[in-house]
Amino acid sequence: MQEFRYLENVTTLKLDEERCTGCGMCETVCPHTVFKVEKSKAYFADRDACIECGACTANCPVEAISVTPGVGCAAYIIQTWIKGRNAAVACC
């Protein structure tokens, strides 16, 4: 996936290193190798590759990761503009 890069510095992904226990779950579930774990702590190996799918936040056992999850799809975002975030239906 390295040949495909999307916009930089846009992701809402945040990692609380204090809380992190280094279990490695985020590294396992991320489809874009955003995380790496070393010395019992996760760190961003490639934060700009994040697609905000929410796999890491759903599976972090200590809630150390936060992201505003959603679908990277124009039609979906137009719906969130018109109807609001909660009423929009993911469209892919």
Added chain:
Amino acid sequence: MKELLANDKNAASRAEACCSSSQVTMGGSAPQPLSIPMAQTQEDDTPCCGPKPGPPSSPFEKPGYRMWHFVSGFAETPVGAIPRIATTLKATDFAGTFRARLGICRDRYRVAPGLYSAGDPGAESPVLVTANYKLSFDSLRRELNSIDAWILVLDTRGVNVWCAAGKKTFSTEELIRQVNGVGLNRLVSHRELILPQLGAPGISAQAVKKGCGFKVIWGPIRASDLKTFLRNGRKAEGKMRQLTFSIAERILLIPVELSLIVKPSMIILLAVFFLSGIGPHIFSFSAAWFRGLNGAAAYILGVLAGAVVAPILLPWLPRRQFYIKGIWTGLVVGFIGVLSLGNDIGRLEFLALVLVSTAVSSYAAMNFTGATPFTSPSGVEKEMRQGIPIQIIAVAVATIAWVAAPFVN
């Protein structure tokens, strides 16, 4: 019809309007062979017309249900008879895949959720979890020859694993519901479920463990890596965990993209023909038709540039924003296309047509973000805030130029 009615009513009525046959499968339910003695056939001495009758009904057939062609038999288990599925695809599967890829009846291309078996699984065999979109189900079962496994199909409303996880139908709650519903703890002695990695956005492994006692093991992204995964002590590493988006994968998505554009295009084309008729004589039907054809051509060129050319050339088009990628393809395809329309197009009309192609292409390419596996919603929203105003201005200028052209000439 029981299972069909269990779905939401709208989906069912949509399906009947769309697909002529409503497939009802003998899925997770446990059909018992009928004990009624079979009527004696008198094939040899019946003095009847026409060819010989076919074989008698399968003992697994039940009134009101239709057997799926991929069920090769049933395995007797402590939780009832579980359908055993074939691991090779038939012509009808490929035809179904083809139709789904074109976007025809795609939302009804599903199998019954519940438990299935491949090979001859026992209490120790792995449990593989998937979605009830038939394309997902097929891509899993075709990889299971010589593997003994249980397959737990979640009700994702006929949506693939990745999108269903995003829509939260491939979810923690649905997984727990199915595990408990089929009585998995009475079927297998272990407490592990193997899930496709792309289901992770919808599933919380720790909540599943809490909810039904089963541990989630994240398997590879692609079913084709399953054999290696199982052989390697259930470890998915490196390439198995990374997405790809090859030119072949991108081309496969194009027909569905186009099928989604057809409906709004009808309304837009009507508007194009109407605008084309406006002129010094108030409204001319011949102008509506002949100028309208040029306008429609420019629109269709824009759709092709944005929804076909841009996805194919995706990694090689300059800039990361999809709306810009679409501008490049729309400009080039529009320019060449409109030039080839003929000499009777004035300068103002030429400008209008190329602008239309470019704006439409930009929008269609921007829409392709939803089909890619590497765009984030925050990024898409950011580029839309730049792209949509540009597209609106281009269409507005094109419309003014197009309507003004007959007056100027």
